[in-house]
Amino acid sequence: MSEKKSWAYLNRVIEGPSRELWALLNAGYDADAIARGVRTRASWIGELARVTEARYQVDSAQRDLEEAQRRHARLITPDDEEWPTTELDYAFGCADTGLSEHLHTYQSDAVSPHALWVRGANLRMLTGSAVGMVGTRTATRYGIAATEQLVSDLAGHHWTIVSGGAKGIDTAAHQAALAANAPTVVISACGIDRVYPSDNRALFEAIPTAQRPGAIVTEYPPGTPPQRHRFLTRNRLVAALTQGTVIVEAAWRSGALNTLSWAEGLGRVSMAVPGPITSTTSLGCHQRIRHNRAQLVTSGADIRGLLEALSACDTEQQYELAFAPDEIQALSRNELRIFDALPRREARETDAIAREAGMTVPLTVTLLVELSRRGLVVREDTCWRRTADQN
Amino acid sequence: MSEKKSWAYLNRVIEGPSRELWALLNAGYDADAIARGVRTRASWIGELARVTEARYQVDSAQRDLEEAQRRHARLITPDDEEWPTTELDYAFGCADTGLSEHLHTYQSDAVSPHALWVRGANLRMLTGSAVGMVGTRTATRYGIAATEQLVSDLAGHHWTIVSGGAKGIDTAAHQAALAANAPTVVISACGIDRVYPSDNRALFEAIPTAQRPGAIVTEYPPGTPPQRHRFLTRNRLVAALTQGTVIVEAAWRSGALNTLSWAEGLGRVSMAVPGPITSTTSLGCHQRIRHNRAQLVTSGADIRGLLEALSACDTEQQYELAFAPDEIQALSRNELRIFDALPRREARETDAIAREAGMTVPLTVTLLVELSRRGLVVREDTCWRRTADQN
Incomplete structure (x- = not known):
């Protein structure tokens, strides 16, 4: 079968990132060989046998690729020109130093994706100069205004805005990018055929157009429902596919802090926006600044100043x-x-x-x-x- | 004449703090001797001759002391039990290291006061555990709410709130202290018989009462009008008479930043409150935090945590x-x-x-x-x- 079908098969039978799969790829096996090994339970696939135990008999590769095509999406892999090699190698190379405390907890996720379903523009182009912008789902008017202000500046300087497509700050970031005619990327935690949250259907439809480059990206095959563990796994891609992540509004235990921790663990610049102390909505941001785990940023210029030394822009x-x-x-x-x-x-x-x-x-x-x-x-x-x- | 009258005379003929006066005091001369020396233009008064050139013939000591008494105020000096020796010696001892950049610009003011006019409670008692809280005169609703929140906590833990009595954040700090029945001190930049800004007359009257210790303090003799250079000189006393200073809301070139620089120069804890990035009203605070010149604080507990190791509270x-x-x-x-x-x-x-x-x-x-x-x-x-x- 075609290499692409082998990748689609592997993506279906392996949930999320897999250290075991990467071990084989790094040892020189190609996707076809590994797919065959998995299907025939070859002894040389080692630990990957355990990982694929539950699903190896499912073969929906053809159907998944067709479903993606129907959605104007494609599957990209390390074999493709478009694969964001530089960003992913850097990020997960950093993760491999094993020196970030965060990564001790999320070790099994600290692995590069092996395949991404993409609807929209060339992902390598989009992620060359990109900023992650995340925050609480229950954004205040202040949080939204702050997001708009930052995105408006970054958009004017040709930065791609990457976020998770969630309610609140994520949505504000994507919308502000669209309003500024800037590229934006949603990293989704479900199949490319699904929209989560469903309120964002119109937004997700608007992102990849001919006029304005943008993309919806996911590492899960079509039909995969959004689930809590997938959000956490997804968060690492926001950090990995950008040069730095900004947290705009996050209370004490906001999920957005998880994304910021990934930025730290993956050698990215982690940044936080301060806010009023009269509500608890910026508590998480203030804590990270105080403990020197994030740089305080108040403007697009601040963000650009921190990132330009690391990005392809310079x-x-x-x-x-x-x-x-x-x-x-x-x-x-x-x-x-x-x-x-x-x-x-x-x-x-x-x-x-x-x-x-x-x-x-x-x-x-x-x-x-x-x-x-x-x-x-x-x-x-x-x-x-x-x-x-x-x- | 009485020692007190000599101090009143010296305070009238010397504008603001005087390194030359302290040189003589440290050499062992008492106030009577120095006053006599100044009056008679004795050669041993050295540089103090130049400083007192313009006014040495003015003798309003008796009148000044009477005026103060009429205002229920008193003159205190290093000879008095009530003189805040610990705080002033510490602060200006730090200044003498000459290592703060700020103090290079304000060198002539980096000197302890030699006399203070006080209306209200015992100053040494008031300044044992005290926090300076300053900010912009054009405070926003956010700034005022933030001030109230911080003062309310500090008041509950028996800290004295010290500020400059100006419009905006200063006024909010004093008022919040009164509302919480906590001691508060106004460091004024004019004579004890003057009220500046005049809108604050009722506030200043309410501060020193029998029920609630508090004070109005100035180093200028009765009748002295408020002038720009005196505000800057006054700022150092907010920093000197507290264990730390918090800046609540300050734009790029706010005068409150000058007080915070004094806190740095006088070995005090300098703290800043973050705020919305959608207005410029907290820009000065964010800059100080970012350049590690002030600690980010978001609550009274944060402030107490930083100060308790240095204060008499512990x-x-x-x-x-x-x-x-x-x-x-x-x-x-x-x-x-x-x-x-x-x-x-x-x-x-x-x-x-x-x-x-x-x-x-x-x-x-x-x-x-x-x-x-x-x-x-x-x-x-x-x-x-x-x-x-x-x-």
Whole structure:
């Protein structure tokens, strides 16, 4: 059968992301081989046998692909040009450092998707310069006005607005993007044929049009109903497919905080918008700012300032980096901040480096890992130091 | 003439705080001797001759004291039991480290007052556990509601609310304290016989009553009109006479930010309340939080948490400290945070120590100076290190 059908089969028989599937893909098996292995219960599929136990006999690949087509949607996979490789590799590479506390709880989800159902524009294009914007479902007028204000600026600077399509802040973010004629992406937690919440049908229909690039994206096959665990799994994709996530309004235990934790765990910039202290609707935001787990942002300019050093937008910087005469000069602005936060000839704790650089701990870890890949720093237990050459 | 009359004379002929006067007081001259020296243009008064040039022939001491009495006010000086020695010595001792950037601009004001005109309760008692609460004169409904919420909590925990008696947030703070039957202090920028702004006459009259301790305080003699430079000079006293200052609502260039800078410069805890980003009324607060120059606070409990380690309230801790078996165990919670932020056998920059301890730079400097007075740390240019014994 065609490779695409094999992917559709695997996506149906494996619920959500699968470390076991990635192990096989990374070992060099292709989708056809793995699909065949699963179907025939080959011994070499290892742990994937357990994962696919319940559904391996279901084969709705053809039907799922046809259903997607009927909905003007397509299935994309790591085999496709359009697969957002850069963003996903970076995010889940960061997750693999295992240094984020959040990821200890959500470990099984800290894995890249293997297939995405997409209705709308090219996903790789959409996610090159993208901001996640999430918040409470019970938004106040203030929260909505704040969202509109931020999106309006970001839209004017060609950033894609990514959110979860939920009521409240998510909806306000998507709508503001449409109003500003800016690209927006809904990461959904159900099949591409479903609309959740159903009130948002008109909004979801309006997003992917010829005039204005946008997309509805999900990692679940057609027909999958929205369920609580899928929302949490979905949240990681908002963080993974953007350079940073902004939380606009979130009370003490808002689900949006989960998305912000993913941004931290996946090496993204986590940001929070302050709000009135006379209601509890911004409590979660204030807590994250106070504990240095999110940067306080009050405008689109603040957000752009934090993201531009990391995004593909900054072409001037990219040019500089490409022609830098030495390794240190080739560092991005954020990498340099981290490198400079390391004293000469002395190891320093991750926490201390983060404080020194004025960055959150997870982002610091991400950048340290990148610096170590380039041989500029080495890790020693919970400390890091410059390599001998760099002292 | 009586010592009190000499102080009244000096307070009249010297405008505002005077480093030159303090030099003589610290050299052991008393107020009588200095007043005589000024009057007779004695050569030993040094620089004070220049300062008193314009007015030394004016002697309204008797009249000023009588005017104060008529207003149910009194003059207090360093000779009085009631003088808030602890607070003023601490604050201006910190100022003398000269390490706050703010104080470079306002150097001439970074000096303790030498006399205060007071109407109301014992000032030393009032300032033992006190919070400065300031903000814009053009307060929004949100700012006023936020102020009321914070004051209501602080009042319930026996904190004195200190402010400048101005329109807007200041007035809201004083009024909320009265409503909660809590002590409140107005630091005024004109004579004790004047009311500024005049709309606040009823409020100022209500503050010092037998039922509820409170006071109106000024360092200017009777008849002094409010003028712009006096507001700035006055601001330092809000910071000096409290353990910390909270800024509730302040736009980009609000005068209230000046008070917050004084809190930093005088080794106090500087705090800011976040607000909506959809108006510019909290911009100044957000900027200070973002630049780590103020702690984000959202409740009275947050404020109390930050202040209790520094205030006379914390009697349990004071007991512990008095009986501590060694010097390190005798440190206050905040001093210990700073000490722990110093690595063994290595000097560290003030900035890095502040980040490590999670405190503002000015407060860090203050605590470092205190630690060095006790021989626990030494300063080396812009760095600090533990003394040999403490490594």
